[in-house]
Amino acid sequence: MSSFLLAARAHAQRGFEHFSLAVFALLLLLACVPGAIAHEFKAGDLEIGHPWSRATPPGAKVAGGYFTVTNKGSAPDRLQSISSEVSDKAELHEMGVKDGVMTMRPVSGGLEIPAGGKVELKPGGYHLMFVGLKRQPKQGEKFPATLTFEKAGSVTVEFAVEGMGEMGGMDDHAE
Numbered sequence: 001m002s003s004f005l006l007a008a009r010a011h012a013q014r015g016f017e018h019f020s021l022a023v024f025a026l027l028l029l030l031a032c033v034p035g036a037i038a039h040e041f042k043a044g045d046l047e048i049g050h051p052w053s054r055a056t057p058p059g060a061k062v063a064g065g066y067f068t069v070t071n072k073g074s075a076p077d078r079l080q081s082i083s084s085e086v087s088d089k090a091e092l093h094e095m096g097v098k099d100g101v102m103t104m105r106p107v108s109g110g111l112e113i114p115a116g117g118k119v120e121l122k123p124g125g126y127h128l129m130f131v132g133l134k135r136q137p138k139q140g141e142k143f144p145a146t147l148t149f150e151k152a153g154s155v156t157v158e159f160a161v162e163g164m165g166e167m168g169g170m171d172d173h174a175e
């Protein structure tokens, strides 16, 4: 009888160990969620914070690109062009509401980054649009893109691909 109890206790302990291992694995997994980890790139006086994109459904031809740019310098700069291997071209877009309808249009002349200022590209506002996708960006991967600024020059950053539903789907492009 007592050996049965010992065996039962040993079994319970193993069970607990399995449980803590599972919790540990879960914590590890959460720590690895893309987007939970900030990543940053520098070009001259500019800091590019957390470039991210969204996974796209099969057949989608466009994907959005979002990040922040902080200008630590004393002169304004301007984001002029973007290129990436994932798409034929990349454009700078602006979303806004016109006559009660959400619209999107290309920004001409680049995007100014004021001296000492911060510009945020996010769903529902300024964003990059990777047009003519050559493949579908998958959640969890990263892809490189090159941003070219008037003064700071070119910098290659990595876009972290997050889940399709990130940030409320304000940026659905039906093209």
Ligand SMILES: [Cu+2]
Residues within 6 Å of the ligand: 093, 094, 104, 127, 128, 129, 173
């Ligand atoms: Cu767009």
